[in-house]
Amino acid sequence: MSRFQALDLGLVVAAHGRHAVVETPEGRRVQCHPRGKKSELVVGDRVRWAPSGDEGVVEHLEPRRSLLYRQDDWRTKSFAANLDQLLVLVASSPVFSESQLARALVAAADAGVPAVIGLNKTDLPDSDGARARLAPYRAMGVEVVELAAKGRAAETRERLAALLDGRITLLLGPSGAGKSTLVNLLVPGAQAQTGEISQALNSGRHTTTATRWYWLDADRRGALIDSPGFQEFGLRHIAPERLASLMPDLAATLGACRFHNCTHRHEPGCGVRTAVESGAVAASRYRLYVELYDELARPRW
Ligand SMILES: Nc1nc2c(ncn2[C@@H]2O[C@H](COP(=O)(O)OP(=O)(O)O)[C@@H](O)[C@H]2O)c(=O)[nH]1
Ligand SMILES: [Mg+2]
Ligand SMILES: [Zn+2]
Structure with a gap:
């Protein structure tokens, strides 16, 4: 038995540099720092931690089931760990970059994380262009779910219910695709959960840059992870x-x-x-x- 097993188990629900918010099995959230110069913590990580005053120290990182990340020439940036699936959200408008979409799917395949594409804003009249650009993805077996988070909210929620239920899903997509709209639609009290995390991260500084974990249900079975936008999706880690x-x-x-x-x-x-x-x-x-x-x-x- 590892000497860390006597420590409390926690789930990283927000991370930014050397700050992390760890949630206890009872749902309490504690601001934590990793001990020493350990590798960065990532949302979705399961850790062993010990209290230190009002805060906590992460002593041990449990093995990761999966890790989705991008890597350019100079640095590696992790999205999240221990995912069940990736939901790439694109929209009829603004026109999405097929290169970014393809990169996200390649990274997911490399990480062993199943991916689904959400096409949002299908209430807009000019959705056929986006549908056509997604045809090769459908043909190669990627599920494409048509959504309208704002235009047809109830139907959108219904379409995603079975897909998201009981799973840990990372939401990725370009700015303007409707990620925030979708999170607010699907997550009861999303604003409150966001506020709680910002508070636990100890200042509003990380409000727009932190990756966040949202529980989808009161039983805390399913979760949606919202990550900030990115400019480049490097795949340097792939030969x-x-x-x-x-x-x-x-x-x-x-x-x-x-x-x-x-x-x-x-x-x-x-x-x-x-x-x-x-x-x-x-x-x-x-x-x-x-x-x-x-x-x-x-x-x-
Ligand atoms: N027509 C339409 N507009 C939407 C839909 N979902 C989101 N939007 C709008 O698209 C814009 C960007 O949405 P937002 O959620 O901020 O995108 P994010 O940058 O991915 O978080 C906002 O003006 C939304 O109101 C939709 O289903 N249909
Ligand atoms: Mg947003
Ligand atoms: Zn060949």
């Missing part, structure tokens, strides 16, 4: 030769290439490119693959 296997539509065509180490860019007898030519893989997806491959293969310095 370029693994990329195709993390894109389901391309992955389905692997094994047919003449060369076992085919990069699917210019080699003769490439099964992936044959699939692009026949239309089995969307040209937009192949372009994203090449763009990402080049980025991941580029020397760092």
